[in-house]
Amino acid sequence: MSYCINPNCFSPENQNNPLYCAACGSKLLIEGQYQAVKKLRVLDWGTIYEVKREETTEILKVLHINSPESISQFQQQAKILAQLNHPGVPQVKPGSYFTFIPRNSNQKLHCLAIEKVSGENLQTWLQKNNLPINQELAVEWLNQFIEILSLLHEKQFFYQNIQPSNIILRPNGQLTLTNFSLELQSVQSDFVALGYMFIYLLTGQPASTFLNSDTKTLNWRDKVSQISPKLVDFIDNLISQQYPENHQTLLHKLSKIKDDLSPSLMPKKYHPLKSKLLLGSAILFLGLGITQIISYLPKQFNTDLLLSEQSNEIPSDNLENFFYENKGKFLVGGIIFILAIGGSHFVGYFRIHPKYLKLSLPNGVSLEETFNTDSERVYSVVISQDGQILACGNGNGTIQVWNLETREELGIIEGHTSDVVAIALSQDGNILASGSYDGTIKIWDLATEAELTLQSHFMRVTSIAISPDGEKLVSGSSDDSIKIWHIPTGKMLHTFRGHSDSIYAVDISPNGKILVTGSHNNIKTWNLETGTEIYTLVGHHGRILSVNVSPDGEKIASGSSDKNIKIWQLETGKLLRTLSAHINDVNSVVISADSQTLVSASSDHNIKIWHLETGKLLRTIKGHSRWVSSVAFSPDGGILASGSFDQTVKLWKLG
Numbered sequence: 001m002s003y004c005i006n007p008n009c010f011s012p013e014n015q016n017n018p019l020y021c022a023a024c025g026s027k028l029l030i031e032g033q034y035q036a037v038k039k040l041r042v043l044d045w046g047t048i049y050e051v052k053r054e055e056t057t058e059i060l061k062v063l064h065i066n067s068p069e070s071i072s073q074f075q076q077q078a079k080i081l082a083q084l085n086h087p088g089v090p091q092v093k094p095g096s097y098f099t100f101i102p103r104n105s106n107q108k109l110h111c112l113a114i115e116k117v118s119g120e121n122l123q124t125w126l127q128k129n130n131l132p133i134n135q136e137l138a139v140e141w142l143n144q145f146i147e148i149l150s151l152l153h154e155k156q157f158f159y160q161n162i163q164p165s166n167i168i169l170r171p172n173g174q175l176t177l178t179n180f181s182l183e184l185q186s187v188q189s190d191f192v193a194l195g196y197m198f199i200y201l202l203t204g205q206p207a208s209t210f211l212n213s214d215t216k217t218l219n220w221r222d223k224v225s226q227i228s229p230k231l232v233d234f235i236d237n238l239i240s241q242q243y244p245e246n247h248q249t250l251l252h253k254l255s256k257i258k259d260d261l262s263p264s265l266m267p268k269k270y271h272p273l274k275s276k277l278l279l280g281s282a283i284l285f286l287g288l289g290i291t292q293i294i295s296y297l298p299k300q301f302n303t304d305l306l307l308s309e310q311s312n313e314i315p316s317d318n319l320e321n322f323f324y325e326n327k328g329k330f331l332v333g334g335i336i337f338i339l340a341i342g343g344s345h346f347v348g349y350f351r352i353h354p355k356y357l358k359l360s361l362p363n364g365v366s367l368e369e370t371f372n373t374d375s376e377r378v379y380s381v382v383i384s385q386d387g388q389i390l391a392c393g394n395g396n397g398t399i400q401v402w403n404l405e406t407r408e409e410l411g412i413i414e415g416h417t418s419d420v421v422a423i424a425l426s427q428d429g430n431i432l433a434s435g436s437y438d439g440t441i442k443i444w445d446l447a448t449e450a451e452l453t454l455q456s457h458f459m460r461v462t463s464i465a466i467s468p469d470g471e472k473l474v475s476g477s478s479d480d481s482i483k484i485w486h487i488p489t490g491k492m493l494h495t496f497r498g499h500s501d502s503i504y505a506v507d508i509s510p511n512g513k514i515l516v517t518g519s520h521n522n523i524k525t526w527n528l529e530t531g532t533e534i535y536t537l538v539g540h541h542g543r544i545l546s547v548n549v550s551p552d553g554e555k556i557a558s559g560s561s562d563k564n565i566k567i568w569q570l571e572t573g574k575l576l577r578t579l580s581a582h583i584n585d586v587n588s589v590v591i592s593a594d595s596q597t598l599v600s601a602s603s604d605h606n607i608k609i610w611h612l613e614t615g616k617l618l619r620t621i622k623g624h625s626r627w628v629s630s631v632a633f634s635p636d637g638g639i640l641a642s643g644s645f646d647q648t649v650k651l652w653k654l655g
Contacts, residue, residue: 364655
């Protein structure tokens, strides 16, 4: 489809893309390079089209009014936009301003081709993500707007069209002004409109809702009692009748407000289990109960909790005979065992000694340890790079930490008010980060016992990752955004946008340069430093719940709610293979340090081990009774940790 831009053409739509309009005979390839493919808007002063120019799509503005004043303003707009090199305004290339004369007409049409800004307008984004926005996002956006307006006002050019529908939110979080007006007003009108819009963004209601008709003032402060008074004052200053302060003063004030909102270091709630005194009777009952049962188990009895392609299930009749013959002993032992568990509730902690759970199997996998957690749901497990620390994020808002070598629980970290669904450890093991459904990220210094709270997402935090140098943290959220943070200061560095749905998974390449993110149906890779999107991987048909970059930096593994695992080439984005064996969501994928082995965890209760290069399924681990939510390798690849909704974290020894 091609459109004729002649305003007097009675049938501007042309099929099959001819060179000339079938109705009026005007050229359809405008200026020898632009082809109008879609009519976007008809305004008082002209028409806006979407046009094709070689392999790119641009926006073409066509002025229909021939008054000298309108032409002068249109030319001024073209000149100023061409001079500006800022992502906050559409880019205009040299030669993009031209005139066009339709056939059989003496009237020149003044035309301006500008960048088609990728992203979605702010009104659409707000409808998807719900108002109001939080104050941290408000400060970030105000800063962007004032920087953009500063550039325009310096050239005596005024925007005049500040409203959510005219603002595009680029995938990297940059706001861009579109639909520039030809009306001449003032700097003040831009700032007043900006203030009104932010009242709407922070309250969810139009500013006119708060107008007192008697005093002609906006009484909106009671609606935002949770917002910083300095931020409220700042917005009130924008809409005052006085000429606003210069732009640099406004930016300086915003910077101070942002500093006031920045997270501060606070003592963390860290409770070593050593401080929980064990009652003597509980210890006695626990020891007697376990010993009584274990003593009755024959040495040759080997319970296969782990099943693999090479192992066989225990015949059910052997189990039935064994328990029948020893039912009396088990009755006594069971009573003592129940008393032992009851005693353990006095201290809120119960763990069976690993020597009674260690299982030697033909396939070289054995269960080393089962840790019972304080929560019904374990969402995430992680092992430190030195192999000393094991941690898990729980559904009750806590994080539990163990010494992996001694198997001693080091403590329970509290602070979140909802499920901790993602945790990450820095490579030196000193920093633990956690993301929660409460919308916050917390950074815990395990050495100094300090806590840093980061808050900018206005919906659930779903995934986090720490860069190899320990300087940056990446967070993904249900608000469709990815945020980059500076760990030492807690400052937010960037916001990346490009996905149209929740972010479920993030990971960083070993060299710290590439970010991988998973959303619904697709995976994106980004330049972590610039926020530039590199490519989009399409192939899954569902939520991508986990992504992991191989330690050699060559491959990406992804697990999805479509029950499949896919292996991609990091450099090119090429799909190498699809692994299918799970019968439910694949919640977690992790690649071993030597980049040879892939492990997947699923809601089908199973863990599967694969050869990464060939895609061959090596074995299946069965041992959890509910969803397996997360898996993590020890640095040497000898230990695998798994977390489950069965309230446990398990350690598996891999031969």
